[in-house]
Amino acid sequence: MTNLNDPKKASESAVEMRNLVMPNHTNPQNSIFGGVVMSWIDLAAAMVAERHSNRPVVTVHVDDISFKAPIKIGDHVLIKASLNFVGNSSMLVGVKVYAENPFTGITRHTTTAYLAFVALDDIGRPIKVRGVIPETEDEKRRFTEGAIRIEEMKKKNAKNKIKV
Ligand SMILES: CC(C)(COP(=O)(O)OP(=O)(O)OC[C@H]1O[C@@H](n2cnc3c(N)ncnc32)[C@H](O)[C@@H]1OP(=O)(O)O)[C@@H](O)C(=O)NCCC(=O)NCCS
Incomplete structure (x- = not known):
């Protein structure tokens, strides 16, 4: 088990996920x-x-x-996700979605998204997360942009705070 405080490279947590678009994923126009x-x-x-x-x-x-x-029925959907920025307990992940026609090999970039997550301790409270090491030029750019993006999310969150 690694030490939870040791910083990790962005590439070490990156994920690539593939799915085949089946009939149960689609609307009457045969798109997802x-x-x-x-x-x-x-x-x-x-x-x-x-x-x-x-x-x-x-x-x-x-x-x-x-x-x-x-994205059409039969397409392969490739989802690439990687860590862009780490706050204290929060993490910003960037995701790119591609649709690939398996018969022609033509691939299209269809969606980009950014999501914030919070790491939790054993009783469900936010817990401090290790730092991230951006290595490539792209990772460094995402880190710089990520710091700004997560601040914007936090501002939106403060504005829309729900009282429970
Ligand atoms: C995660 C949760 C426990 C955090 O509680 P909280 O009272 O908001 O805790 P904090 O205010 O200390 O926020 C924790 C961190 O999240 C960040 N954060 C909270 N809401 C955020 C948002 N909407 N966007 C970006 N960052 C956010 C805070 O800025 C803080 O970041 P930092 O630790 O890096 O400084 C609570 O918000 C929760 O349970 N939310 C529901 C999550 C859920 O169920 N998601 C599934 C889909 S419904």
């Missing part, structure tokens, strides 16, 4: 339901946050998601 793609995005991103923190995590914020192109 947005909600199915969103659940796959959430799953892939949650696995990144768990792999990074080695803790249970919950989703606290999902950025605006837009679908740029339809």
Whole structure:
């Protein structure tokens, strides 16, 4: 077991997930339901946050998601997710979704999303998470942009705070 305080490289927690679009995923136009793609995005991103923190995590914020192109029945859906930024207990994960036609090999980028997660201790309270080490130019850019993006999420959260 690694020490939970040791920083980890962004590449060590990255996740790639593939799914085949089946009839139960689609609408009457034979393209995928947005909600199915969103659940796959959430799953892939949650696995990144768990792999990074080695803790249970919950989703606290999902950025605006837009679908740029339809994904059709029979397409392969490739979801790439990686850790962009770490706060104290919060983690920002970036996700890119691609649709691949397995017969032509043509791949289209259909969606980008950003999700914030919080790592939890054994009684469900936020717990401090190890730092992240961005290595490549892309990872460094995502880290810099991620710091700004998660602050924006927190501002939105403060504005929309629900009293329970
Ligand atoms: C996760 C949870 C326990 C955190 O409790 P909390 O009272 O908000 O705790 P805090 O205010 O200390 O926030 C913890 C961290 O999350 C961050 N955070 C909270 N809400 C956020 C949001 N909407 N967007 C981005 N960051 C957020 C805080 O800024 C803080 O970050 P830091 O530790 O890195 O500084 C609580 O919000 C919760 O249970 N939410 C429901 C999660 C859930 O069930 N998700 C599944 C889908 S419904």
